[in-house]
Amino acid sequence: MSFTLVLGGARSGKSRHAEALIARHPAPWAYIATAEAWDDEMRARIAEHRARRGAEWTTIDAPLDLPAALAEAGARPVLVDCLTLWLTNLMLGEHDIAAAGAGLRAALAGRAAPTVLVANEVGLGIVPENALARRFRDLAGGLNQDLAARAASVHFIAAGLPLVLKGEP
Amino acid sequence: MSFTLVLGGARSGKSRHAEALIARHPAPWAYIATAEAWDDEMRARIAEHRARRGAEWTTIDAPLDLPAALAEAGARPVLVDCLTLWLTNLMLGEHDIAAAGAGLRAALAGRAAPTVLVANEVGLGIVPENALARRFRDLAGGLNQDLAARAASVHFIAAGLPLVLKGEP
Amino acid sequence: MSFTLVLGGARSGKSRHAEALIARHPAPWAYIATAEAWDDEMRARIAEHRARRGAEWTTIDAPLDLPAALAEAGARPVLVDCLTLWLTNLMLGEHDIAAAGAGLRAALAGRAAPTVLVANEVGLGIVPENALARRFRDLAGGLNQDLAARAASVHFIAAGLPLVLKGEP
Numbered sequence: 303m304s305f306t307l308v309l310g311g312a313r314s315g316k317s318r319h320a321e322a323l324i325a326r327h328p329a330p331w332a333y334i335a336t337a338e339a340w341d342d343e344m345r346a347r348i349a350e351h352r353a354r355r356g357a358e359w360t361t362i363d364a365p366l367d368l369p370a371a372l373a374e375a376g377a378r379p380v381l382v383d384c385l386t387l388w389l390t391n392l393m394l395g396e397h398d399i400a401a402a403g404a405g406l407r408a409a410l411a412g413r414a415a416p417t418v419l420v421a422n423e424v425g426l427g428i429v430p431e432n433a434l435a436r437r438f439r440d441l442a443g444g445l446n447q448d449l450a451a452r453a454a455s456v457h458f459i460a461a462g463l464p465l466v467l468k469g470e471p
Numbered sequence: 472m473s474f475t476l477v478l479g480g481a482r483s484g485k486s487r488h489a490e491a492l493i494a495r496h497p498a499p500w501a502y503i504a505t506a507e508a509w510d511d512e513m514r515a516r517i518a519e520h521r522a523r524r525g526a527e528w529t530t531i532d533a534p535l536d537l538p539a540a541l542a543e544a545g546a547r548p549v550l551v552d553c554l555t556l557w558l559t560n561l562m563l564g565e566h567d568i569a570a571a572g573a574g575l576r577a578a579l580a581g582r583a584a585p586t587v588l589v590a591n592e593v594g595l596g597i598v599p600e601n602a603l604a605r606r607f608r609d610l611a612g613g614l615n616q617d618l619a620a621r622a623a624s625v626h627f628i629a630a631g632l633p634l635v636l637k638g639e640p
Numbered sequence: 641m642s643f644t645l646v647l648g649g650a651r652s653g654k655s656r657h658a659e660a661l662i663a664r665h666p667a668p669w670a671y672i673a674t675a676e677a678w679d680d681e682m683r684a685r686i687a688e689h690r691a692r693r694g695a696e697w698t699t700i701d702a703p704l705d706l707p708a709a710l711a712e713a714g715a716r717p718v719l720v721d722c723l724t725l726w727l728t729n730l731m732l733g734e735h736d737i738a739a740a741g742a743g744l745r746a747a748l749a750g751r752a753a754p755t756v757l758v759a760n761e762v763g764l765g766i767v768p769e770n771a772l773a774r775r776f777r778d779l780a781g782g783l784n785q786d787l788a789a790r791a792a793s794v795h796f797i798a799a800g801l802p803l804v805l806k807g808e809p
Binding site: 307309311423424425426427428429431433436439440442443444446447449450451456458465467468 | 681
């Protein structure tokens with residue numbers, strides 16, 4: 303297992319940076335999309351991301367089952383975008399989050415091909431008034447810490463510019 | 472065009488840092504203020520910022536028309552504080568944001584004097600429940616990315632301390 | 641006075657990082673806890689933090705009076721976790737925040753033993769709709785700036801990984 307974790311805020315350019323990291327490797331590339339298009343806002347965002355990626359990318363939709371999607375990606379370089387939406391999907395569906403995290407760690411441990419994970423940093427604002435949002439913030443922060451400890455490199459993106467927190471640029 | 476973008480959170484010390492960057496150049500300096508004093512809270516904040524700056528600064532109020540204000544600043548070193556309030560003013564007034572962005576880029580491209588732009592990073596908290604706040608967050612993030620790509624240097628400020636994301640300290 | 645300020649978001653790993661900084665010095669260590677257990681959520685979080693620390697730590701509860709707690713810690717290396725909850729306690733109790741800040745600065749100026757202060761960065765999200773939250777955000781940002789200017793070193797933590805903003809790693 304040797305993956306890169308790309309962290310950043312909303313509209314920070316983290317997907318674009320992660321795509322550039324994958325494009326250092328020969329195509330074809332796999333894109334694991336965790337977003338579900340419940341509404342027009344999400345549909346527009348998904349369509350925009352998909353239009354930016356070219357024909358060298360195969361999209362695998364995986365709102366919940368990341369281990370299966372990583373197995374399907376196989377030996378191709380893979381980008382998982384993003385873990386924070388995956389966590390949202392797990393929470394909304396009342397899935398076992400600890401078990402899902404263990405499954406993701408096992409799937410990552412078994413991979414040899416280049417792997418880039420994108421996640422949102424969500425803990426730098428005021429404490430949310432909503433208890434569910436506070437629980438989500440805690441889980442997202444815990445997941446980010448756990449993966450950052452295992453990652454070969456961690457990049458924090460602000461305004462499209464990367465800051466290397468760990469490992470190689 | 473060769474400008475510096477200063478990014479940071481609320482009360483991070485970004486205005487003070489930007490003022491220090493301008494003060495490396497000979498006075499007189501121009502300060503383009505995008506804030507509008509709709510309430511006492513804003514009036515107090517504007518007065519505090521204005522009191523900190525000395526007589527070497529001329530303030531140009533420009534809630535909307537940054538190209539005109541930059542033209543008025545002319546050959547003086549100029550600080551624009553801040554782009555995030557400017558974007559707020561554009562949104563609240565239902566102005567054409569794409570056209571305003573193009574106007575700003577053209578005005579910056581034509582400048583030779585030192586220019587420092589201040590903007591807020593607003594995307595590192597929980598997803599806002601309010602759709603307008605989400606749209607604002609997307610636009611602010613997009614504007615920051617676009618300007619960061621064009622800037623000669625980008626500084627991120629936390630607790631008054633700068634982190635160089637791009638270019639010269 | 642020579643202290644380290646550890647800044648970070650919620651669940652960023654800042655307490656763990658601060659504990660590791662203290663553990664570079666010989667035990668016994670003092671832990672000044674500003675958290676008050678008003679509800680089960682806080683009780684669980686406090687218990688989790690306390691369980692992680694070993695027998696070498698003495699906990700001093702100080703929701704409000706940090707100077708007394710720092711005096712009690714005496715010559716032991718001390719970790720204050722965290723200033724943002726302390727500020728919350730001051731605000732909720734309608735205490736004199738400027739006086740409390742002056743008291744903290746005086747207590748820090750008198751210390752010779754290693755001292756690590758933990759604080760939250762809360763200003764990187766959307767402007768809160770709630771006026772009290774905006775005031776809190778301003779005060780927290782001002783406190784962080786003031787202490788960062790006095791600190792010998794300042795570390796920003798994201799996903800458990802430190803970024804040195806000032807001084808020694």
